[in-house]
Amino acid sequence: MFDLNSNSDLLLQCKAVTADEPDLIANLANISAIIFDGMADINWAGFYFARKPDELVLGPFQGKVACVRIPFGKGVCGTAAAEKQLQHVDDVHQFSGHIACDAASNSEVVAPIIVNGEVVAVLDIDSPSVARFSKEDAQQIGLIADYCAQLDWTQL
Template sequence: MFQATAYSGRKVNDYELLLKQLTALTEDERDTTANLSNASALLNQFLHDVNWVGFYLWKGNQLVLGPFQGLPACLRIDYGKGVCGTAIKTRKSQLVEDVTKFPGHIACDSASKSEIVVPLIIDNEIYGVLDIDSPSTNRFDETDREYLEKFAGIVEGFSR
């Protein structure tokens, strides 16, 4: 059973708690859309200074908007385009300190200044991405990348 717990303000400890919360929140539910919806809501509640948290799912040859928290977003993103498409093409997380300096950045929300995107790969196949935007430059760091990749690993597990 999921139970909300107050975060301590210590980044690594709070991320560890977040991972436990995601597991508890999704372990008894088999519907992927429900789990992705709650995962984006949990991250949105956990992360400070963000303006968009959500998923794009791979359909055909494009990323298509999935469950998210935030303002309306781009509906489709082509392979290799923008930060999300680059994460899929390289199969590596993209930590962008200043989106205005990222070649080909797709500005779905002009308020976004930094972004982190983690690819979701299941059985060596593209599944989608976890995408998080912030209205501040330099919002995300290596600790965020490390723990958001662990978060994505849990998402990949319930999305099989």
């Protein structure tokens, strides 16, 4: 359900825009813009940074105003961080503990970004459509998160 470009084109665009830029925040801002502009039928794309103790804090994103802090284990983002596992949710209203930052969001994919065995952030993509994301979409979002793990996280 990506636009005309294939899923891998988004990853290639992310790699191209970050290739010669060392600044983490600038890179994540551009990656969220690439995803937001490159995927059809989404209403939010961005990052939450892991902070101690076990809390996510809003980072670069595209979309409406968002929740600023999410505890590990709460909602889709917090679950992805706590479990260190990609979360692919067809209907967030059926997800136990869902946090409704935007009532218009109905499906979500969240991929943890893991560096040296620790979650440093999550990549969160929301859609107003139920079951918007295919298995392939979720896999590609996971690959983008894996790429993000290769950026310089020592800056945070």
